[in-house]
Amino acid sequence: MADGTVVVAVKLLLEGREIEGAAEVPTGSAPRRVLLPVLRGLTDAIVGLAEGVTCAKGCDACCRQMVPISVAEAAGLQETLAGMKAAARRRVLSRWERALEKLRPVMEQLRGRAELDAAALERLDRDYFALQAACPFLEAGACAIHAQRPLACREFVVRSDPRHCADPGGGGVERVEIGARVSVALREAEGRGWLPLVLARELCEADNVDPVAELRRVLKGL
Numbered sequence: 758m759a760d761g762t763v764v765v766a767v768k769l770l771l772e773g774r775e776i777e778g779a780a781e782v783p784t785g786s787a788p789r790r791v792l793l794p795v796l797r798g799l800t801d802a803i804v805g806l807a808e809g810v811t812c813a814k815g816c817d818a819c820c821r822q823m824v825p826i827s828v829a830e831a832a833g834l835q836e837t838l839a840g841m842k843a844a845a846r847r848r849v850l851s852r853w854e855r856a857l858e859k860l861r862p863v864m865e866q867l868r869g870r871a872e873l874d875a876a877a878l879e880r881l882d883r884d885y886f887a888l889q890a891a892c893p894f895l896e897a898g899a900c901a902i903h904a905q906r907p908l909a910c911r912e913f914v915v916r917s918d919p920r921h922c923a924d925p926g927g928g929g930v931e932r933v934e935i936g937a938r939v940s941v942a943l944r945e946a947e948g949r950g951w952l953p954l955v956l957a958r959e960l961c962e963a964d965n966v967d968p969v970a971e972l973r974r975v976l977k978g979l
């Protein structure tokens with residue numbers, strides 16, 4: 758255990774199966790994003806319990822969907838972007854600007870998402886996908902930040918033929934139900950709602966938390 762860190766036991770019972778492990782997190786006060794590596798690992802463990810998943814590298818239809826992220830994840834993505842080599846960062850930023858341009862028809866709704874009801878959000882989701890604005894981190898058909906990708910991306914898995922994902926409203930997509938959604942628990946712990954990944958650069962993480970207490974809050978929300 759490193760100085761200024763503590764090991765927190767993690768134990769979940771999902772659908773009769775147990776997930777158990779330990780996570781090393783900082784003590785004291787720190788940005789909420791320091792918990793992201795732990796939460797990514799937990800999400801992967803939960804999704805790993807699912808059976809019949811057909812998602813595979815090369816199927817990138819979901820990378821054109823509206824991805825909901827937390828404030829901490831927005832800060833994490835900015836940190837990841839800043840840590841890229843200059844050439845890779847320029848490519849991502851160029852794709853980001855192209856995505857924002859494609860999304861201009863729905864940008865007002867994206868920024869006013871908190872005022873939308875469920876039906877309006879569903880329409881926005883469909884309209885967003887129809888504009889085919891690829892995630893800025895999608896490069897050559899693969900995620901350029903796969904290890905740091907958002908929690909919602911990790912949780913979006915299907916058991917249907919991947920060809921149906923190109924038409925999510927066509928009725929052919931069969932999503933795998935995940936026993937617990939870490940992405941939702943994190944956003945609820947933050948209490949600041951969600952934002953689409955494409956707007957991540959517009960938001961700065963402003964609040965520090967006690968990482969140990971915050972991790973326990975997230976786990977309690979599962």
